[in-house]
Amino acid sequence: MKYLILIFFLASAGLIIAGFTTNTENSQKLIGFGVVGLFVIVFPLFSYYRWKDKNLKDYMLTKENLDKMRESQEDNRR
Template identity: 65%
Template sequence: MKYIILVAFILSIGSIATGFFFELNFSEKLIGFGTVGLFIITFPLFIYYRWSKRSLKDYMITKENLEKMREYRDNEQINN
């Protein structure tokens, strides 16, 4: 998955750069396809890849997490 994301990113950036730097009849299309590839394909794949192994419960405010934060804060105040 990591390599697919890397290839999609390189192709999108390459398409955008080619559209900007070369005077072609279809330069605007290259820029557009590169942008679409970046925001519709690459970014969602990257977000899925990075968040697929994490639990959403760890990032929610629950009673247990509030207690952990209070304990951490109290320990920091004692140590300083």
């Protein structure tokens, strides 16, 4: 999965760079396809890859997590 994301990222970056460096009638389309590739393919794949084994409750501000944070701050002050 990591290599697939890298390939799509390099392809999108290549399209954007090719669009800026060439002066043809399709240069704006190359830039557009590169940006769409980043936001529609690369970022969702990257987000899924990074969050797939994580527990979402660990990152939510629930009462239990707030209490843990307060206890941790009190311990650090001592």
